[in-house]
Amino acid sequence: MAMAINKVIYDGSTLIDLTGDTVTADALYQGVKAHDKAGAAVTGTNPYNAATVDPQVTDILAAIAEKGVDTTGKGLGDIAALVAAIEAGGAKVATGKITPASNVLQMTIEHGLGMIPEIFLMVATGSYSTATNQYLFVGHYGGRSYSFLILSSKTSTSSYKSAITDDPDNFNAVVNKATETTIQVGAGINASYMFKSGAPYDWFAIGGLS
């Protein structure tokens, strides 16, 4: 068996250095192959595969539908219809948009819902093409300390990434704190900048579902 190599130095110059990488099997999509910081081959075990999941519709709507709201035929392409469906199900929805003035790791958003949101959804508007690495996620701020869905903007990356995880360190967005009036969202500690300066993020705070 070949010895794993995680650093290549040639003529005094570091050509490849994996020692600072944070790749782990559970952070990679199922079946995707990579090398970890030791140089060992790892195969992804995360079941949320971009090729098989359309998270913008299925995961988000499933999360809402789990709370008893009929989301049949509704999607993020018709936000008004989705909000109406949620409200028709007896829940309360607050919506807004926020655009950070600089790249930031976390933001506090005043949602004004009057209750702690059970689901908080943020949608990065993909039409702002200069903002890369935008993320879209829904956070369940219920009985669990961390449970969230992170989805990258389809239009900014040409592909989806998603994950439902209790490990906030290796993913890119978490709900750090929520009250009846505000919610603080931010990056996992291993992420770099998450919210991009100038990128508009639509948000939806949903409560009263359960």
Added chain:
Amino acid sequence: MRYYAQYNDKNTLIAIGTGPGGQEITKDEYDRLLAEIRQKAEYVNKLYAGEIELSDIPADWQEEIQRRVDERIAAEGTADMQDISAEEALDIILGGEI
């Protein structure tokens, strides 16, 4: 629709938005701030990437843009330290052009 601007305790603009929160502003002011935010973001990206010099930036924005570039370098490293493609890595290993 309600438009707002959000400032920190040093009176620095941290975000603009619609909905509840912040200090209410007019749509015209919102549009002006949005254009300014995006122009500054473009300057930060270009200065970080070495596509422009600090002197290409309006004088009253230079200090802020340089500070934001410095913060980005501290967080992400310099632009020339960013990841290279597998093809580039292979080319380097095989003795191709660097």
